[in-house]
Amino acid sequence: MSILIDKNTRLVVQGITGRDGSFHSSQMMAYGTHVVAGVTPGKGGTKFEAKVPVFDSVHQAVDATGANVSVIYVRAPFAADAICEAADAGIRFVVCITEGVPVRDMLRVVPFLKERSTRLLGPNCPGLIAPNARVKVGILPGNIVLPGSVGVVSRSGTLTYEVVFQLTRAGLGQSTCIGIGGDPVIGTNFIDTLRLFQADDETEAIVMIGEIGGSDEEEAAAFIKEKVTKPVVSFIAGQTAPPGKRMGHAGAIVTGGSGTAADKIKALTAAGVPVARVPSEITSLITAAAPALRRA
């Protein structure tokens, strides 16, 4: 999405020298993302793959390279601090891949970012990929996407890849695929993303993949009814999830009877959003909802 990432993105990778940071930095660079800097405190002065300068702090990285987007592969106990550091250094879009960040930490990050007008994606998310621009920030695989005009937003990781892969196989390319993450407190939610897709010239139709826990899908349904004119289709995972149990994702839990898949499906259906019974149905629902979609 040209609003969030594009060829002008100058990416700094926090945690670039770690196992995940280094692996995914190579992948992002190979895909076409402009990685301009890395940050690992203590490793400043070195170079990643002999190309990318590594700094001790995000402030130094921004000063030296003009980095404007950050991606974080820092371990959970230190991730909230890394997010705040990026925002304080002037980064206005931060993508946090890290899983396992305590809720209490995120509750303090949210107002800190708001004060600095910094947008956060995640934590516990795979990031995003814009196939038309060949830019990706995060861990979404570049080999399953196809340039096109379907916007995909999801709380999940591999379920997203499954759906995107099916869309690609059907010739229905994507404008941007965004993972908002599986945690209970996240920086960018469904409504935020739908708003961006609605305003995005590249996007003609939207696929929304939700799951149990919280009320983000229900609120999105109300927003779609009022503010989204582009066709939206959805799938909600977790219809068979038992109450009170965390289903992998920290945010995927039915508490006190609320956050059930049934409630979400009901709200979306009432808002006129077709909800697929199974993931493989999404392709036919999108085609039916947006027959004019260009196929590759």
Next chain:
Amino acid sequence: MNIHEYQAKEIFARFGIPVPAGTVVRTALEAEAVAARIGKPVVVKAQVLVGGRGKAGGVKIAQTPAEAKEKAGQILGMDIKGEKVQKVLVAEAVDIAREIYVGVVLDRRAQRPLIMASAEGGVEIEITARENPQAIRRVQIDPLQGIHPYAARNLAAELAGNAELAKPMADIIEKLYRVFDETDASLAEINPLVVTKDGRVLAIDAKLNFDDNALYRHADIEAMRDTEAEDAGEGKARAEGLSFVRLSGNVGCIVNGAGLAMATMDLVKEYGGQPANFLDIGGSSRPEKVVTALTIITADKSVRSILFNIFGGITRCDDVARGLVIAFNQMNLKLPVVVRLTGTNEKEAREILKQIPSLHSAETMDEAVKKAIQLAA
């Protein structure tokens, strides 16, 4: 992670929230001794991590130590909603004049802690929320400010109805928020907070659930985990870094990714089968993880078929296939296994899996699920 009432009361007491005197015991004889020590009528309460203990007969008053022994004998060993009672809390019984609800949770929409309080205590808060929502007062807390004493005072004044009770109530509300904040709780609840006939304010019950992601910084709370009460499979999975939730069914599922794992369970049900479990094996292709997953699944004797649903994006399918082959050769499985491996290097993966001719393979998730259901029948 959830803890028992007696453990939550220990934490409450540490933070200065008044709780009735009491001790947890494992035998009827010990219950009698505790009751004798307390020297007054006691309440004997099952310590299990489920709600509705009272309705199930797991909470009984005992007027004498002998009666405490009798009641404890009845409650210990009881099955309450699938949980066996291993321990009971023997606590001073109080004469209840009023019951109040006070709890702190995360308000996900507001991204702030929320204090909920109601003069209708002693009832499940979800019931009150449904049938009498205006009886619940909600106060959001700015986490950077913490709870202002005036906010606790104002809330307490509404609940207490008189100045004398308002002061101890305000104090308890402030402390309950502190517990929630400082222990990284996801829920901190007192239901009921009781006003006794002689004017004391006490937490008669205590519930604390903790953010699993924060346990790394609370070794003392992690140490409170009741591994006896934990499902063996879930405990083993947790130790190996896998996510596992037991359901009741006959199709075992092993999937990479929580959302995909949930969708897989849903699909089994959708196509007329019974998923036996949720299991997220994560992104690694290491054979040890596969062996652990298979060990946990096959420990459930009702499982009749096993379904692997793997999407390899960054994780390469041929790596996963190699891991599967090593694992299958180690395990000597008797159950039919369906493998669906899609994504990066899937063709190479399928070639590798031919080394296990007994494996059923499927190209799509739908096909894999249907096959697994058929094989389980």
